[in-house]
Every structure is written in structure tokens, then in C-alpha cells.
Amino acid sequence: xxxxxxxxxxxxxLKIGSFSFGGVYSMLxxxxxxxxxxxxxxxxEEFIESVALGxxxxxxxxxxxxxxxGYKLKKIKGALITTVGQAFTGTVLAILLAxxxxxxxxxxLLGSIMKGVGAAVVGLLLSIIYKMAGKTIKDYKTALxxxxxxxxxxxxxxxxxxxxxxxxxxxxxxYGRRAR
Amino acid sequence: MIxxxxxxxxxxxxxxxxxxxxxxxxxxxxxxVEKYHWLTxxxxxxxxxxxxxxxxxxxxxxxxxxxxxxxxxxxIVAMISTYxxxxxxxxxxxxxxxxxxxxxxxxxxxxxxxxxxxxxxAAVAISLxxxxxxxxxxxxxxxxxxxxxxxxxxxxxFIIIGxxxxxxxxx
Numbered sequence: 001x002x003x004x005x006x007x008x009x010x011x012x013x014l015k016i017g018s019f020s021f022g023g024v025y026s027m028l029x030x031x032x033x034x035x036x037x038x039x040x041x042x043x044x045e046e047f048i049e050s051v052a053l054g055x056x057x058x059x060x061x062x063x064x065x066x067x068x069x070g071y072k073l074k075k076i077k078g079a080l081i082t083t084v085g086q087a088f089t090g091t092v093l094a095i096l097l098a099x100x101x102x103x104x105x106x107x108x109l110l111g112s113i114m115k116g117v118g119a120a121v122v123g124l125l126l127s128i129i130y131k132m133a134g135k136t137i138k139d140y141k142t143a144l145x146x147x148x149x150x151x152x153x154x155x156x157x158x159x160x161x162x163x164x165x166x167x168x169x170x171x172x173x174x175y176g177r178r179a180r
Numbered sequence: 181m182i183x184x185x186x187x188x189x190x191x192x193x194x195x196x197x198x199x200x201x202x203x204x205x206x207x208x209x210x211x212x213v214e215k216y217h218w219l220t221x222x223x224x225x226x227x228x229x230x231x232x233x234x235x236x237x238x239x240x241x242x243x244x245x246x247x248x249x250x251x252x253x254x255x256i257v258a259m260i261s262t263y264x265x266x267x268x269x270x271x272x273x274x275x276x277x278x279x280x281x282x283x284x285x286x287x288x289x290x291x292x293x294x295x296x297x298x299x300x301x302a303a304v305a306i307s308l309x310x311x312x313x314x315x316x317x318x319x320x321x322x323x324x325x326x327x328x329x330x331x332x333x334x335x336x337x338f339i340i341i342g343x344x345x346x347x348x349x350x351x
Contacts, residue, residue: 017236049277056281056290057273059194059266060201060237067270079271083263090236091243095255097230098247109348116321116347118225118312120340123325124232125305128202130330132298142295149299153206154307160206160300164196164293171292176284 004041004073006081012039013066013085020062027062035069042069063087141174183250183257185216190242190261195269198293201231201238206300208245209307218249221311232340239263317351 012034020027028051036047050072054065063086070082104110137143145167152158193207205228212218219227227248231241239262246258273280280286313319325339 020235052281053270053273053277055199056286057266057270058196058198059263059269060197060239063237063239063263064266064270067267068274071271071274076267076271079267083267087236087240087259087263090234090240091255091259093234094230094240094243095247095252097234098244098255101226101230101244102248112351113344113347114222114226114229115312115314115318115351116343116345117229117340118222118308119318119321119347120325120343121225121228121232122305122309122312123322123327124329124336124339125202125205125228125301125308126322126326127330127336129298129301129305130326132199132294132301136294136298142291145292145295146299146302149296150302151299153300154303160210161192161196163296163300164198164207167292167296168289169292171289172285175288175291 006074006077009070009073009078010081010085013070013082014088016066017086018089028065031065031069041073046072145170182218183254186218186246186249186254187257187261190258191265194239194262195265198290199297202301203297204239206297206304209304212245212249219245221308223248225308225312229340233337321346 016027016030016034020030031051032044032047035041036044042050047069050065050068051061053068054061054063057064063083066082066086067079070078070080072078074081101110133146137146149163149167152163153160189208189211193204193211196207197204209221209224213221213224224245227241227244228238230244231238234240242258242262243255246254246256248254250257309322313322321343325336325343328334328339329336
């Protein structure tokens, strides 16, 4: 078991944040190997609890899982340091890309590259919708929630923040009573 | 003033991002593109791509957007407003984990939000598709990227980069 200092926590999460791309599950495996198996900072049970908590709270699930683990290790300081560690590399790269992007905005080659990339992003969004729908839309009620939200935004241009709040309140009305 | 508004929008949006980073997209598009015109639809699509090709969470795209709107300060403010709500909420929930997990209010409202978010994302995909899918070639790229990401285990990062190379060569 390596020493649990803020510096070490930062370094582990920096590593996690720097070498993980897109996929949630590959990242979780990485977490498990680094924190549970190699360093034994948390038990497998604590890890599973942190993953569950990351998925039940608002914000990116992986970051939230990290915050939860950081909080278990070193309270609020740990929570802060895991977030900084996880976001550090990506943020620096995003800023560098933004500098490059604003400077070469009128470059025709960048225009062609982003045309291809933009099309792939639409495909990516569709695949996310497809995967989420497979997990979430199970009966006519969930389908109704999804369809109403779709039409409220696509046709009536209602505000998505308001729509998410409304969906939460409707969820409470529809599912709240039965759960008791 | 812009910076303050930007910061406030990110805090609200992240506090409502229930079910993964992509959930913030419909809210961000409405506020940044349609309401305040800080970004064009094209730039918004580009920001999503940047969030995807950089390591770490998709939310890193907010640093990209922050830089576009307000330079380096914008990028830093973006990251603070993105993660602060998460840190506050998660540390509170971690303390009361078992009460929270069993909470009827949390569970039933999330049960409503999760399917609704799919509908919102679908509407956003259509709106972004109108900007990005302009000819048969871009349609083809979108269909292939959908199929590869949905049905194989290949990391989306490679698809985005591959599409960029195809764009450089053929578009």
C-alpha cells in the first residue's frame, strides 16, 4: 500500500485523466486496477459504492466517482485534488486546441477536417442516444417521457433546463407515490 | 457581465446533468448558441469534437468554449463552474449515501429525467445534423460513425480522428 498523500492522489488521478479516452467502462477498469488492486487505497466495496454514487449524482459520472473516492481518502481536499487531477490534461489540451482553432479559423484545410469531424460527431450523438434508449426506455411511460421531451424541444423550442426540471417533477408525480 | 452569465449557466447546467456528460448538450446549445449567440452551431459541434478527442471527461469541452468566448480567463472560469457543483453535490451525497440512495424524491425524479434526456438529445442531434450533414459524403461519415460506435468496442476518439483525416483528404 503506497502512502496516501495529496500529492500521490493527484498523481494517480492525473494518470487516470490523461490516459483515458471516451469510453466509460475502460476508465472504470483503470480506476479499479490503480486504486483497489495496485495501491489498495480503497476496498472493492468502497469502489463499487463510489461508482454507483457517480452515476446517481449530477455531472460527469466518472468525475463524480473520482470526487467520491477523493472525499473518502482525504475529505474535501481529496475531492478537490481528484477533480483537478482528472481534468488537468484534458483542460490544457482543450485550451491549446482552442488557441490553434481560433488562430487558423479561416484555414481551408482545418475547414475540411472539421467538416468530417462534425459529421462524425452527429453519428456519435446518435449512437449515444441509441445506447441510452436501450437502457432506459423500457415501457410506454418512459417512451412517453422521451417523446414529449423530444417534441417540446424540436417543435416548441421550450427551454431544455426547464424541460429537465419538468421531467423531474413529473417523475416525482408518476413514480413517487408508487415507490412508497 | 458575459463572464458572470457564462459561469452561472454552467453551474445550473452541471447541477442538472443527470446521467452522463452528454446530457449537458441540449442545455448548452440552447443557452450558448441560440439564446446568447456566443457560438455558432458549427463551433458547438467542433467543441463537442474537441471534448471527445481530449482525454478525460467530455466536460473538458467547456474549457474550449470558455476560451472561445473569453480567452484564458474564460477557460479557467469554465472549468471551475463545471466542477464546483459536482464537488459540492457529491461530497454532501457521500456523507448521506444511504439516505440518498433510498430517497424517493431522488429516485422518482431521476426516473422521469433519464428518458426525457434521450428525447432532448435526439432533438439536438437533428439540429446539429442540419448544420453538419450537408452532402452525401457527410451523411456517409455520420452513418459509419454511428454504426461503428454503436456496434463495436472501438473508442469514439479514433472515429473522430479518422473522420478528420477523411475530411482533410476528401471534403
